[in-house]
Amino acid sequence: MAIIFSRKCELGIQAVLYLASAEGRDIISSEEIANELKIPKEFISKILQELTASRIIASKKGKMGGFSLAKNPNKIHLLDIVLAIDGSDIFSKCVLGFPHCSSETPCPMHATWSQLIDETFKMLSEETIDNYKNKVLRKIESLK
Amino acid sequence: MAIIFSRKCELGIQAVLYLASAEGRDIISSEEIANELKIPKEFISKILQELTASRIIASKKGKMGGFSLAKNPNKIHLLDIVLAIDGSDIFSKCVLGFPHCSSETPCPMHATWSQLIDETFKMLSEETIDNYKNKVLRKIESLK
DNA sequence: TTTTAATCAGACAAAAACATCTGATTTATA
DNA sequence: TATAAATCAGATGTTTTTGTCTGATTAAAA
Ligand code: SF4
Ligand code: SF4
Numbered sequence: 001m002a003i004i005f006s007r008k009c010e011l012g013i014q015a016v017l018y019l020a021s022a023e024g025r026d027i028i029s030s031e032e033i034a035n036e037l038k039i040p041k042e043f044i045s046k047i048l049q050e051l052t053a054s055r056i057i058a059s060k061k062g063k064m065g066g067f068s069l070a071k072n073p074n075k076i077h078l079l080d081i082v083l084a085i086d087g088s089d090i091f092s093k094c095v096l097g098f099p100h101c102s103s104e105t106p107c108p109m110h111a112t113w114s115q116l117i118d119e120t121f122k123m124l125s126e127e128t129i130d131n132y133k134n135k136v137l138r139k140i141e142s143l144k
Numbered sequence: 145m146a147i148i149f150s151r152k153c154e155l156g157i158q159a160v161l162y163l164a165s166a167e168g169r170d171i172i173s174s175e176e177i178a179n180e181l182k183i184p185k186e187f188i189s190k191i192l193q194e195l196t197a198s199r200i201i202a203s204k205k206g207k208m209g210g211f212s213l214a215k216n217p218n219k220i221h222l223l224d225i226v227l228a229i230d231g232s233d234i235f236s237k238c239v240l241g242f243p244h245c246s247s248e249t250p251c252p253m254h255a256t257w258s259q260l261i262d263e264t265f266k267m268l269s270e271e272t273i274d275n276y277k278n279k280v281l282r283k284i285e286s287l288k
Numbered sequence: 289t290t291t292t293a294a295t296c297a298g299a300c301a302a303a304a305a306c307a308t309c310t311g312a313t314t315t316a317t318a
Numbered sequence: 319t320a321t322a323a324a325t326c327a328g329a330t331g332t333t334t335t336t337g338t339c340t341g342a343t344t345a346a347a348a
Contacts, residue, residue: 002241003234004148007336010241017252029294038243042338049296062345065294078253090147097146097154098283099182107283108276109222112267116260123256132252139242139251151306173324186308193326206315209324 004120009085011039012047016081019057020073020129027066047085054084074130082124091121148264153229155183156191160225162284163201164217164273173210180284191229198228217274226268235265 002010015033022028030048034041048067052059058070069076082090095113146154159177166172174192178185192211196203202214213220226234239257 003237003239005239005241007241010239013240014242031294040337043336045295046337052295059295060345061295061343063291063293064346065344067295093147095147095149095154096157097149097151098158109271112271116264116267120260123260127253127256175324184307187306189325190307196325203325204315205313205325207321207323208316209314211325 004090005082006086008047008050009082011037011044012051012081012085013078015044015048016051016057016069016076017129017132019067019069020076020132023069023073027060027064027068029066033067050085051081054080056080056084072130074128076129077125078127078129079121079124091117148234149226150230152191152194153226155181155188156195156225156229157222159188159192160195160201160213160220161273161276163211163213164220164277165284167213167217167277171204171208171210171212177211194229195225198224200224200228217277218272220273221269222271222273223265223268235261 005013014037018033018036019028030045031041033048034044037044048057048059051057052067052070055070056076057067059065059067094107095117096107096109098107149157158181162177162180163172174189175185177192178188181188192201192203195201196211196214199214200220201211203209203211238251239261240251240253242251
């Protein structure tokens with residue numbers, strides 16, 4: 001179904017980008033996020049809980065409660081979200097599914113793939129969601 | 145579980161590489177492949193059937209039956225196997241899971257990701273399993 | 289102080305992916 | 319020709335991922 005990130009991770013990134021794009025408005029409910037992103041409220045709620053536990057976003061309970069970024073958007077990297085939800089497997093595991101890989105016997109695909117995955121890692125760790133704020137709003141608009 | 149290819153696809157690639165590395169010996173049984181790659185016979189059999197249906201490998205039924213490459217290994221690209229088993233979704237779908245993407249409103253991640261996925265596509269379509277023949281044997285040896 | 293609207297925690301359900309089993313068919317060889 | 323050893327097709331079972339529900343807790347506002 002998903003390409004490289006799990007569905008939960010895809011939606012986690014979408015949600016954090018939405019929160020970033022809505023900065024200025026203090027707190028956003030899971031219901032609003034669900035409506036805007038056109039995904040089930042219950043599912044995004046679970047994901048928001050995970051992101052809260054990893055302190056990427058912050059939550060406020062009770063009436064008028066909701067979620068907000070836990071820190072300045074130029075301090076939140078896409079990588080943080082990926083690691084929080086999917087972990088680091090994609091950066092370390094063998095692309096061909098061979099177990100216990102040893103660099104003494106690299107398989108033929110290793111060099112090319114590890115270069116690609118390194119570039120992906122670099123991109124995810126350099127890009128902050130700050131860079132995305134405005135552009136993502138246009139994307140979400142187009143969902144309507 | 146798997147990084148970017150499904151488990152079936154990972155094992156499909158492993159199996160085709162094994163067949164390539166065993167060229168000269170005419171026909172290889174699913175049991176040998178399963179033993180060498182340390183995976184269940186029943187599972188790899190199903191995958192070998194799929195690869196046979198897509199004419200990447202050829203099968204011979206009956207006693208002394210088994211599988212062999214359907215064409216010269218310099219004519220089989222990694223991409224063929226990926227498309228046969230996983231299809232083309234990874235090359236076309238949105239990395240963030242947004243539906244009905246329109247290039248009129250590209251989201252912020254689009255440029256970087258599409259470059260990475262283009263490079264992956266290029267690599268998979270250029271690499272033939274011929275290039276891998278000998279090296280992969282060392283990899284399989286190391287599983288023992 | 290009661291009601292309302294939100295998150296939270298954990299159980300539950302459904303769907304997809306992964307893996308196995310069974311029996312039919314095919315073919316080499318004793 | 320009978321037996322053995324292989325693929326093939328499709329059903330079945332298991333595990334993981336995805337998605338939903340329920341009830342508890344929290345906090346704002348009537
Ligand atoms: S060397 Fe080969 S087997 Fe090892 S991780 Fe790289 S691709 Fe996988
Ligand atoms: S432009 Fe954005 S939403 Fe569209 S496919 Fe690319 S990453 Fe996905």
